[in-house]
Amino acid sequence: MLVMSSVSRRNVLGAGAGAVAGLGLAAHMAALGRGTSSEAARPQSSGQSLSPFGAHQAGVDTPVAAAHELIAFTLHDDVDRAALGRMMRVCSTDIAALMQGRPAAGDTLPDMAQPNVSMSVLVGFGPGFFDVDGLRSELPAGMQEIPPMQHDALQPEWTGGDLLLWISADDFTSVTYAKRCLTRDVAPWASVRWAQQGFWRGTDAQGQPVTGRNLFGQIDGTANATGASFDGTLWSTDGWLAGGTQLVVRRIAMDLPEWDKLTRHQMEKVMGRRLDSGAPLSGGTESTPLDLMAVNPADGQPAIPLDAHARLAHPSENNGRRMHRRGINYSDHTGTGLIFNAFQANIAKQFIPVQRALDDADALNQWTTAVGSAVFAIPRGMVEGGWIGQELLA
Numbered sequence: 001m002l003v004m005s006s007v008s009r010r011n012v013l014g015a016g017a018g019a020v021a022g023l024g025l026a027a028h029m030a031a032l033g034r035g036t037s038s039e040a041a042r043p044q045s046s047g048q049s050l051s052p053f054g055a056h057q058a059g060v061d062t063p064v065a066a067a068h069e070l071i072a073f074t075l076h077d078d079v080d081r082a083a084l085g086r087m088m089r090v091c092s093t094d095i096a097a098l099m100q101g102r103p104a105a106g107d108t109l110p111d112m113a114q115p116n117v118s119m120s121v122l123v124g125f126g127p128g129f130f131d132v133d134g135l136r137s138e139l140p141a142g143m144q145e146i147p148p149m150q151h152d153a154l155q156p157e158w159t160g161g162d163l164l165l166w167i168s169a170d171d172f173t174s175v176t177y178a179k180r181c182l183t184r185d186v187a188p189w190a191s192v193r194w195a196q197q198g199f200w201r202g203t204d205a206q207g208q209p210v211t212g213r214n215l216f217g218q219i220d221g222t223a224n225a226t227g228a229s230f231d232g233t234l235w236s237t238d239g240w241l242a243g244g245t246q247l248v249v250r251r252i253a254m255d256l257p258e259w260d261k262l263t264r265h266q267m268e269k270v271m272g273r274r275l276d277s278g279a280p281l282s283g284g285t286e287s288t289p290l291d292l293m294a295v296n297p298a299d300g301q302p303a304i305p306l307d308a309h310a311r312l313a314h315p316s317e318n319n320g321r322r323m324h325r326r327g328i329n330y331s332d333h334t335g336t337g338l339i340f341n342a343f344q345a346n347i348a349k350q351f352i353p354v355q356r357a358l359d360d361a362d363a364l365n366q367w368t369t370a371v372g373s374a375v376f377a378i379p380r381g382m383v384e385g386g387w388i389g390q391e392l393l394a
């Protein structure tokens with residue numbers, strides 16, 4: 001039985017207005033593979049309980065939580081296919097417990113486990129996972145490292161990874177508890193390669209769901225593939241990965257001191273959208289489609305400049321290619337930026353061509369530099385009594 005014990009209608013609708021547009025709550029919950037609850041009308045923006053079971057893993061198209069840590073692991077050299085199966089069984093049992101507010105098996109600090117903290121633990125398999133004996137032929141089509149881009153300055157400490165755990169919750173205490181338990185679970189088979197904390201504010205001052213802002217102050221996540229679940233954009237139909245997806249993680253440093261030297265008007269032209277409302281410079285509100293043909297009456301120039309990020313990333317400029325973005329902010333001793341995360345059915349066909357187009361001409365490149373990069377296959381969700389990755393490893 002799929003349970004969402006505490007979820008608000010506002011939360012679900014706030015998952016990304018685009019993704020939910022035109023769907024009633026029940027339809028959207030059905031699309032997520034999760035049940036509705038009698039508490040569905042309770043207005044709150046956090047405090048959810050996401051089911052660890054379902055067609056898809058939580059943490060892809062579920063509402064974006066406030067606190068995040070992505071942890072990538074390197075597999076030990078002696079790990080074989082059977083060991084991967086053991087690792088995923090152990091890990092899956094504890095993921096199910098933690099998401100349901102129960103402690104990990106045998107944990108000495110069970111009081112740390114809390115229900116209704118909107119926890120999800122998204123598991124991904126990097127290219128090195130498929131180097132293990134017998135798995136090479138199972139590498140999903142299109143899943144590949146991102147080729148070098150001219151604006152990259154990749155650092156090894158943020159790049160690669162054989163296994164990903166992306167833990168999300170309402171607060172960092174819950175995230176860090178889950179990290180402690182799950183890192184211990186995988187320790188016999190894998191060691192931490194990198195870990196990145198991120199955060200997101202998906203509510204306004206009244207607690208109402210909003211799209212959220214990155215650290216350039218832009219509303220980010222508006223044009224997130226409406227109906228992506230249904231049109232082959234997001235979910236894979238390929239072999240064992242069917243029902244799963246592919247994830248690109250790019251740690252993108254943002255040069256805030258230089259950005260701050262721009263006027264608001266200049267900032268808006270770089271993006272092609274307004275800073276206050278997120279509306280396209282061609283007019284309307286945040287959710288109005290871009291009018292790429294619109295011109296400014298005053299000077300006859302395109303209302304959305306030819307090198308604006310929103311124009312160059314737009315599906316109509318990219319042969320219809322789309323992706324489902326789930327960026328989170330970071331700010332730490334290394335600097336400030338966006339942990340840009342994009343899900344799609346096929347990285348080679350979706351992310352890479354769009355990234356190349358942006359690398360060539362995007363005005364935003366002047367203030368952004370990718371300093372980390374990783375790719376992961378995201379298995380489908382687990383069934384109750386099953387485990388994540390079973391369809392590949394069993």
Ligand code: HEM
Nearest residue numbers: 214218219220221222223252310313314315338354355368
């Ligand atoms: C720090 C780097 C980046 C920042 C600050 C940024 C910011 C934004 C913002 C503010 C929007 C407009 C609002 C929205 O629709 O969400 C947007 C749209 C978009 N961005 Fe980015 N972005 C960054 C990097 C990237 C990268 C690396 C890609 C892919 C290679 C990308 C792909 C897209 C796409 C596909 C859209 C939606 C276009 C549409 O359908 O209208 N972005 N981005």
